[in-house]
Amino acid sequence: MPDAPRILYCHCQYAQVVPPEVKEAVLKQLSDSGVSFDAVADLCEMSARQDPSLKRLADGGPVKIAACFPRAVKWLFHTAKADLPLDTAEVLNMRVQSAEEITAALFNGAVQPNLPKGKVTATDAPKVVA
Amino acid sequence: MxxxxxxxxxxxxxxxxxxxxxxxxxxxxxxxxxxxxxxxxxxxxxxxxxxxxxxxxxxxxxxxxxxxxxxxxxxxxxxxxxxxxxxxxxxxxxxxxxxxxxxxGAARHGEWKPWFPVIDYDRCTNCMQCLSFCLFGVYGVDEQNKIQAQNHDNCKTNCPACSRVCPEAAIMFPKYKAGPINGDVVQDSDMGKEKMKIDISSLLGGDVYSQLRQRSDAAKARFSKERDDKKALAERQKCLTKLAQGGDIPMEVLMNLPAPEEILRRAEEAKAKAQAALAAQTK
Structure with a gap:
């Protein structure tokens, strides 16, 4: 049986761009879920620091990330010299998706890869899966 | 550190x-x-x-x-x-x-707001407009002369100006309020919008540095004739307000810009770096 995807949650601590009620609800459900997960205060800060734990997250196989826009997350990891695997990484967007959508996706086991591959425009962007 | x-x-x-x-x-x-x-x-x-x-x-x-x-x-x-x-x-x-x-001795957090340009290399064409534009030395090139953001903490918090000079909408600030600068998908219409392909200098009616030079010269002339500091400051504020509104650049960033002479020096330096990188690409 393949390993379950790991989970990474970003608290976006140093900006008010993620609705606080979404962040709180996602973190609460993760906290109550009984699963192991990694939570970071701010992915942008870790990217700027080139924090080595991003490299280990990127290299560790399937991963689901609750953060912001997939395009931003993809290149934040690249900035940290930790490219995410395009075929086994799924980014849930707390800026636009509901907490229910995000937690359902986090806990459903199957990774729905949605990082942009190449120069993506609105017409060929992956659709958000509810 | x-x-x-x-x-x-x-x-x-x-x-x-x-x-x-x-x-x-x-x-x-x-x-x-x-x-x-x-x-x-x-x-x-x-x-x-x-x-x-x-x-x-x-x-x-x-x-x-x-x-x-x-x-x-x-x-x-x-x-x-x-x-x-x-x-x-x-x-x-x-x-x-x-x-x-x-x-x-681990790093303390929260002392620096993580605001810096994140480059989408799927879109970037390595044109060096950003390197040429930035006055704060945020950008540089790697050993292959590929553009990169090198000095993140030099970036001015909440200022997205360089993303607006990028002709490919390849520069993101993930904490910005709106797309595509925040990382949202680039819409075809974004590429057509004035705000995305703008040369910020056009907000001042032409090349920003020549405008600054002219304003500096005019200010010097005015100072020598009138010694009217208030009028000069008002002129600068008028110019900066126009830039702030057009580019969504925080006024505090603009008000803290160095003197025009220093801006020109930095601009020449950035331009030289960009030209050197472009020249190296064609070798």
């Missing part, structure tokens, strides 16, 4: 063998308090999967009830600290983490 060389501390909230789980509300409060202090926190349960830890400092929190667990699978170069959190509330748990942070 630079951003990339500072040591880091990872906190593990361990609930497994010899450390019974916290109550739901206590766990959530502890996680929130640690995240709000800027820590990276791993919630680890028996059999769960999290990112491994290979170097730096690790603080393991658990309800150990006086027993000190043995660290397993710890690689060389990692220092492990244990903290029994039995009976501690969230604030005291965060305090304990901060004490270890200070003891280990």
């Amino acid at each position: 630079s951003l990339t060389t500072a040591a880091t501390l990872r906190v593990v909230l361990y609930e497994g063998t010899d450390s019974p789980p916290l109550a739901s509300t206590d766990r959530f409060s502890a996680l929130t308090a640690l995240l709000e202090k800027g820590f990276a926190v791993t919630r680890a349960v028996a059999g769960g999967r999290v990112a491994p830890h290979e170097r730096g400092s690790l603080l393991v929190l658990g309800q150990f009830a006086g027993r000190t667990p043995e660290a397993e699978g710890v690689t060389a170069g990692t220092t492990v600290h244990f903290q029994d959190i039995t009976g501690l509330d969230a604030a005291r748990i965060a305090d304990a983490a901060e004490a270890v942070q200070a003891e280990t």
Whole structure:
């Protein structure tokens, strides 16, 4: 049986761009879920620091990330010299998706890869899966 | 110490063998308090999967009830600290983490708002417009003369100006309010919008640096004739307000720009770097 995807949650601590009620609800459900997960205060800060734990997250196989826009997350990891695997990484967007959508996706086991591959425009962007 | 060389501390909230789980509300409060202090926190349960830890400092929190667990699978170069959190509330748990942070010399968080350009290399054409534009030395090139953001902490908080000079909408600021600068998908219509393909200098009616030079010369002439500092300041503010409104650049950034002569010097320097990088590409 393949390993379950790991989970990474970003608290976006140093900006008010993620609705606080979404962040709180996602973190609460993760906290109550009984699963192991990694939570970071701010992915942008870790990217700027080139924090080595991003490299280990990127290299560790399937991963689901609750953060912001997939395009931003993809290149934040690249900035940290930790490219995410395009075929086994799924980014849930707390800026636009509901907490229910995000937690359902986090806990459903199957990774729905949605990082942009190449120069993506609105017409060929992956659709958000509810 | 630079951003990339500072040591880091990872906190593990361990609930497994010899450390019974916290109550739901206590766990959530502890996680929130640690995240709000800027820590990276791993919630680890028996059999769960999290990112491994290979170097730096690790603080393991658990309800150990006086027993000190043995660290397993710890690689060389990692220092492990244990903290029994039995009976501690969230604030005291965060305090304990901060004490270890200070003891280990790990980077403190929150002293710098992480605002910096993130380049989408799927879109970037390496045209060097950003390098040529930025007056603060944020951009540079790597050994292959590929553009990169090198000095993140030089970037001016909340200023997205360089993303607006990028002809390919390849520069993101993930904490920006709106797309595509925040990382949202680039719409075809974005590429057609004046705001996305703008040469910011056009906001001032032409080349920004020649405008500044002209304004500087005009100001000097005015000073010599009138010694009217207020009028000169009003002129500069008028110019900056136009730039702030057009490019959504914080006024405080514009008001803190150096004198026109220094801007010109920096602009020439940035332009020379960009030209050198472009020339190297064609070799």
